[in-house]
Amino acid sequence: MIEVAVQNLVFGILLGALYGLAAVGIALVFGVTKFLNVAHGELLMFGGYASFWLFSLFDLDPFLSLPLVIGFLLLIGVVLYQLLFVRMVKLSEEDKIKNTMLIGFGLTLVLQNIALLLWTADDRGVTTSYSGQAFTILGVRFPYVRVAGLVISLICLISLQFFLRRTYTGKAIRATVEDWEAASLVGIDVKKVYLLSFLLGTALAGVAGTLVMVSFSVEPAMGMHWTLKSLIVMVLGGVGNFVGTFVGGILLGVTESATAFFIPGGGNYRQVVGLVLFLLILIFKPQGLFGKKER
Amino acid sequence: MYIWENRMLKVENVNAYYGDLQALWGVSLHVDEGELVVLVGPNGAGKTTTLKVITGLLNFASGGVSFNGRDLDRMPAHKIVELGICLVPEGGRAFSGMSVLENLELGAFVSDARKVKDQTIQWVYEIFPRLAERKDQLAGTLSGGERQMLAIGRALMSKPKLLLLDEPSFGLAPILVQQMFNMIETINRQGVTVLLVEQNVRAALELAQRAYVIENGRMVGEGKGDDLLSFESIRSAYLG
Numbered sequence: 326m327i328e329v330a331v332q333n334l335v336f337g338i339l340l341g342a343l344y345g346l347a348a349v350g351i352a353l354v355f356g357v358t359k360f361l362n363v364a365h366g367e368l369l370m371f372g373g374y375a376s377f378w379l380f381s382l383f384d385l386d387p388f389l390s391l392p393l394v395i396g397f398l399l400l401i402g403v404v405l406y407q408l409l410f411v412r413m414v415k416l417s418e419e420d421k422i423k424n425t426m427l428i429g430f431g432l433t434l435v436l437q438n439i440a441l442l443l444w445t446a447d448d449r450g451v452t453t454s455y456s457g458q459a460f461t462i463l464g465v466r467f468p469y470v471r472v473a474g475l476v477i478s479l480i481c482l483i484s485l486q487f488f489l490r491r492t493y494t495g496k497a498i499r500a501t502v503e504d505w506e507a508a509s510l511v512g513i514d515v516k517k518v519y520l521l522s523f524l525l526g527t528a529l530a531g532v533a534g535t536l537v538m539v540s541f542s543v544e545p546a547m548g549m550h551w552t553l554k555s556l557i558v559m560v561l562g563g564v565g566n567f568v569g570t571f572v573g574g575i576l577l578g579v580t581e582s583a584t585a586f587f588i589p590g591g592g593n594y595r596q597v598v599g600l601v602l603f604l605l606i607l608i609f610k611p612q613g614l615f616g617k618k619e620r
Numbered sequence: 621m622y623i624w625e626n627r628m629l630k631v632e633n634v635n636a637y638y639g640d641l642q643a644l645w646g647v648s649l650h651v652d653e654g655e656l657v658v659l660v661g662p663n664g665a666g667k668t669t670t671l672k673v674i675t676g677l678l679n680f681a682s683g684g685v686s687f688n689g690r691d692l693d694r695m696p697a698h699k700i701v702e703l704g705i706c707l708v709p710e711g712g713r714a715f716s717g718m719s720v721l722e723n724l725e726l727g728a729f730v731s732d733a734r735k736v737k738d739q740t741i742q743w744v745y746e747i748f749p750r751l752a753e754r755k756d757q758l759a760g761t762l763s764g765g766e767r768q769m770l771a772i773g774r775a776l777m778s779k780p781k782l783l784l785l786d787e788p789s790f791g792l793a794p795i796l797v798q799q800m801f802n803m804i805e806t807i808n809r810q811g812v813t814v815l816l817v818e819q820n821v822r823a824a825l826e827l828a829q830r831a832y833v834i835e836n837g838r839m840v841g842e843g844k845g846d847d848l849l850s851f852e853s854i855r856s857a858y859l860g
Contacts, residue, residue, distance in 0.1 A: 496726055506713070
């Protein structure tokens with residue numbers, strides 16, 4: 326019994342890391358630009374399909390293809406930004422959120438249908454030599470692919486933190502998150518920071534998509550599910566604290582698997598639990614678990 | 621009267637709007653190199669708007685703004701900082717989630733300033749020794765006066781030729797206000813040209829070499845600081 330519980334906890338953490346990674350991407354973009362890109366899940370899906378194609382057409386291992394997938398997503402990111410999002414930069418914060426949501430919903434439809442055309446509605450996944458293999462500690466299974474997902478997510482998070490804390494460009498991003506006007510007054514090109522953050526967000530979606538594809542599978546309608554999880558996690562962790570966001574992802578993963586474990590037939594309620602958590606946080610701690618109160 | 625050579629900032633006949641609302645009506649002013657000029661006026665007169673126009677935060681509808689002969693029309697804010705104009709906005713707006721040192725480093729963001737960052741930081745610490753003591757503290761935990769010092773220090777890090785200050789004495793205890801004005805005078809003596817916006821009219825006029833008075837978006841007076849102090853309209857309006 327205890328083993329099953331621990332196993333559940335482990336799977337919750339491993340899944341939560343992917344939620345966290347997806348959410349850090351959306352939270353980074355939102356924190357800096359106030360663009361609420363609800364097509365983030367579709368970008369993630371495209372990352373998954375990209376690595377699926379690289380595997381099935383060129384036999385390229387999904388983990389090795391990550392740099393190519395990132396490059397592909399950066400390309401999509403630049404096109405979407407320059408074509409659509411750049412026009413939103415000058416709007417007020419409220420209008421930015423509203424308009425980018427509408428753009429995002431439009432993109433959702435377009436990207437989903439492109440995926441349907443290119444890859445049909447079937448679930449797509451890959452089987453590598455190490456798929457399904459696991460190591461076992463004290464009776465608890467750790468599938469290689471999922472553990473690699475956690476490790477890569479952590480590497481992304483730590484690199485992002487290092488970039489934001491130690492480099493001039495990263496500090497410029499943090500300054501823009503705090504006060505874009507004051508940032509422009511010290512000579513930071515805020516528009517450049519916006520583009521850079523948007524691209525970082527898309528790149529992270531690509532990495533997350535690849536990890537989702539190797540751990541599970543991808544299909545054209547998956548995007549909304551991942552956007553929703555990311556938004557829940559972003560609100561849970563609090564905007565502007567990416568470690569908090571990531572921890573929020575793990576919390577959501579663990580909560581979901583605990584529901585499946587403790588409530589009879591709870592597997593059916595996994596989705597509901599996330600949304601209930603979302604509402605509770607909005608009601609009782611709207612700044613998020615790790616967020617700062619508005620001054 | 622000296623002619624153009626050392627005329628640093630020129631604002632000519634500027635009209636500016638917030639949406640449909642006209643905030644500046646034909647505003648003109650100039651600042652010469654080395655000067656300490658004060659812009660005074662009541663709340664909502666257009667003082668901050670004038671600074672926003674100069675620093676590129678607000679585009680003006682007509683008129684002209686130039687700095688050392690360069691036209692600033694439509695120039696984005698970060699380019700204007702590169703030219704050597706730096707604004708300390710009202711309340712300072714230090715980045716509260718970052719340390720004092722990080723704030724100062726960000727002040728030297730533009731490439732020319734970044735090269736001499738280490739020397740400039742020593743200079744800033746000489747002017748504001750308190751910042752050196754607090755360098756690892758988060759800006760959000762500083763007192764109001766310290767935060768204002770940090771904001772000015774951050775602006776100095778960009779090695780500005782012209783420093784714009786928007787009500788640096790606002791919200792400070794009376795004892796700190798005089799200290800703040802002394803520091804501004806020191807900065808000006810060390811070669812930084814200053815345009816100071818103040819509601820603390822008497823102290824500002826005593827400090828200034830020249831002053832402008834703005835009301836309802838229009839310039840209504842200009843003169844030497846001491847002269848303005850004795851102006852009847854100023855006395856009755858601001859000094860009680």
